Amino acid sequence: MIGLLLLIRRDLKLAFRGGTDAAMAVVFFILAATLFPFGVGPDPEILPRIGGGVIWVVALLAAMLSLERMFSADYEDGSLEQFVLSPLPMVMVALAKIIAHWLTTGVLLLVAAPVLAVFYNLPAAAFVPLIVSMLLGTPTLSLIGAIGAALTLGARRSGVLISLLVLPLYIPVLIFGALVVDSALAGREYGALLMVLGGFLLLALAAAPWATAAALRQAIE
Amino acid sequence: MQGLTVKELDCVRGDRLVFAGVALAVNPGRALLLSGANGSGKSSLLRILAGLLPQAAGTLTWEGEDIADDAEAHRRRIAYIGHADPVKPGLTVCENLEFWARLYGLEPEIEPALYQFGIEALADLPARYLSAGQRRRLTLARLAVGQNSPYGPPLWLLDEPATGLDPSAVAMLANSILAHLANEGVAIIASHGGLLDEALGGHADRLDLQDAAP
Numbered sequence: 001m002i003g004l005l006l007l008i009r010r011d012l013k014l015a016f017r018g019g020t021d022a023a024m025a026v027v028f029f030i031l032a033a034t035l036f037p038f039g040v041g042p043d044p045e046i047l048p049r050i051g052g053g054v055i056w057v058v059a060l061l062a063a064m065l066s067l068e069r070m071f072s073a074d075y076e077d078g079s080l081e082q083f084v085l086s087p088l089p090m091v092m093v094a095l096a097k098i099i100a101h102w103l104t105t106g107v108l109l110l111v112a113a114p115v116l117a118v119f120y121n122l123p124a125a126a127f128v129p130l131i132v133s134m135l136l137g138t139p140t141l142s143l144i145g146a147i148g149a150a151l152t153l154g155a156r157r158s159g160v161l162i163s164l165l166v167l168p169l170y171i172p173v174l175i176f177g178a179l180v181v182d183s184a185l186a187g188r189e190y191g192a193l194l195m196v197l198g199g200f201l202l203l204a205l206a207a208a209p210w211a212t213a214a215a216l217r218q219a220i221e
Numbered sequence: 222m223q224g225l226t227v228k229e230l231d232c233v234r235g236d237r238l239v240f241a242g243v244a245l246a247v248n249p250g251r252a253l254l255l256s257g258a259n260g261s262g263k264s265s266l267l268r269i270l271a272g273l274l275p276q277a278a279g280t281l282t283w284e285g286e287d288i289a290d291d292a293e294a295h296r297r298r299i300a301y302i303g304h305a306d307p308v309k310p311g312l313t314v315c316e317n318l319e320f321w322a323r324l325y326g327l328e329p330e331i332e333p334a335l336y337q338f339g340i341e342a343l344a345d346l347p348a349r350y351l352s353a354g355q356r357r358r359l360t361l362a363r364l365a366v367g368q369n370s371p372y373g374p375p376l377w378l379l380d381e382p383a384t385g386l387d388p389s390a391v392a393m394l395a396n397s398i399l400a401h402l403a404n405e406g407v408a409i410i411a412s413h414g415g416l417l418d419e420a421l422g423g424h425a426d427r428l429d430l431q432d433a434a435p
Binding site: 002003006007010013014017018073074076077078079081082083084085086087088220221 | 271272273274275293296297299301303304305306307308309311312316320321323324325326
């Protein structure tokens, strides 16, 4: 447990001192979301209708931006080998990296999402469902993304490969995340949809750290 | 007097047999210098000994016990220094060393370790400002942290540790290794000759992997 916290703390320090990856994801999130109204027009009827879906799609793409760097720096400078030899099990190493990724990407997207919700003229009733759905969905994105990042470690054009591997697996999260916001807008019950998102999170939490650890071990051989 | 014993070790990378039938025995208090041309398998042998790479055939024993029987115990007895320096540019010299010491469950006595490799004046400097040689010294300072700890690993696996070091740093490294050997430790070192080999002199045996080439 101490090792897990040590690694998370180290990665947070590096992220906040380096800054670029985390800042890039949020700036991309905001910039890309602001492009849509230029394409579909500023109709106050249309924007709230597409807002939830757009925010979710852009959040998903933003979360993917920093996936390539999730393990590559540790792989290149030999840290990954040292992790394998350390008393911290590789599953915990993978989990620590995933948590750090979520804290430096997912949480920032969560903070920026209400700003975009205002921008898309979403009614106040959709704010809480949007935030809760992202609170459940963004960790799942980091968990699934970690598997792709670990599997493509050391490969050429790993960024493209990660997208090909991970995007199809993101689709269920996207569908249910956007549905939560749509249901809230239509005044329908959305609790069950949130539970499905929670189920995805639990499923990913149960499988992704193990799969990621196995892929990491494979990568250093 | 058992230390590390290796018998009939084969290594395959991809489809290529890198070496075959390697046998070695290193007693406590002794070092083994691995030599051989590029690609002869020095790094692969060290990685196999560290458990980072599976061997194609052969057995490895520590104090008479098969290493495969308890991989976790084997990991605890290893200090492995590879080609790369696991140094994060965004952390200070002190933070880098402290992170690894704590992760390995060692007492993070940082200052003596930095002093041992002559980088104590750089303790609060972000590692991004270090030269390649200073980064190497910082990597090697991890050995000193283990050395000063009661739980320090007895088996050092060093892959060309003197690369990028100036003669004074090589002397510091040699002193650390000699102190480790004096403490009944074991060191296996991939090397292309030079000052380190000379400094270890009579404390080290030699193995040329060229002789094990298929």
